[in-house]
Amino acid sequence: MASSSVPSSQPARPPRPNLVFRHLRGSRSPAEFAAAVRRAAREIGERVSCDARYVHRVEAGEIRCPNYAYERVFLHMFPGRTLTDLGFAPRSSVRGRRTRAAGDQPAARPENPANATSETSGACEPYETHDRYDTYDPHDHEESDVLRRAFMTGGGATVAAALSPYGLAPEASAAQRPVRRAGTSDACALEEAVRRIRVLDDRHGADGLYRRAAAPLRAAYALLDAGATRQRTADRLYAGAGELAISVGWLAHDSGRFDDARSHYAEALATARVTGDAGLEAHAFCNMAFLARDAGRPREAVRAAQAAQRAARPLGSPRLMSLLALREAGGWAGLADRTGCEQALIRAQAYFDRGPAEADPEWMTFYGEAELEGLEAQCWSTLGDWTRAARHARRAAELQDPHFTRNIALYTAELADDLARGGRPEEAAQAGMRALDLLGEVQSSRVRSMLSGTSRVLLPHRRTSGVSQFLDRHASLPRMV
Known part of the structure; x- marks a missing residue:
């Protein structure tokens, strides 16, 4: 690990906290305020992936001026105010950019941050935030189309184009990267690559993404080998590389590549142990528990979930503890231990009811009431209580935010x-048809596998209304490559 004594060629000016924005948030937690931002965006037809981390960055002054999508949302939320009234710097003063006149197009994206050579030069633009990965942005049609084609077809060139602007181009091997010490721009690129992968997985599923996402992971660990200019940057790089390993592991996991997933999760766990990062350790054990359950190793799932809870307990996030209790419940269900499962489910609900907290990890943006219901449905299904499982699965599909298309498909397939x-073939066929509709947008081996199991169960009921239509349509699905 590099020493922090190496001076930067251009010392960074510390950001000035945005106290006005913090005042406007009031008593709401960052996560609650982020949810209000997303609701306001939907009211005016915008799509931003605002989360608690973004709110923290604004209030800390890291984002001196928001991008245009966020600007429209904030001005809608606080009518009559200007950006400067909200505590932001004038757009013309940020990086020397002029204020956009009426009719101008949004400013071009910043240059590749990997080209920067110092701690501060080329760092993340303060007005370009992680919402640029949101494929819903109506003001970025070109990138949205590229991403959709990339991850629906699995085309190598377009996936490379989707990842390369963030300094982690999959076409470049680690050996080809220039040998230099990593700086803030590299840490930014790594963190943004993690967000991009998560957003694309939420929208399109893992199958078209996994093969191309492994190369940026190799590039990330090459950055670690090169060392960093400052200790703080080194810590960010280790945390980012660990989170990227988990994200790539999840893509392998969800696309049925369990051995690959296990390797990536173990790599993330090792990174967490090296740096003493309890949050990363809890995340790695969380995913290892989920993988063990899916791989038919329920006792290992219980042990991993319990280890995750031990690591997470000091972090102060009830929602994280809730998710980890659900991971444990899944393991107990796999062991046919109904009592252990029910006790873990009760803990999960109790932790969830405490609400969001500032300590909630950024990666947990997917975890809300819908996911809680969906994971409980899986537990009851494993225990053979089909009626209760169907009730929770239906509620999960109804509650899920439309952005998480892959999860809606998953919950609907579960239903x-x-x-x-549970002996309700007609309703099952109707739900199955809805899940098949979603496969036009989602590539997920997990969902397809579940629908294959459903079709086998429904085969004796072919003459029931709607069942034959579902079976025929399922049989016509193209084979996954």
């Missing part, structure tokens, strides 16, 4: 399977 096994 179809629970209904089929």
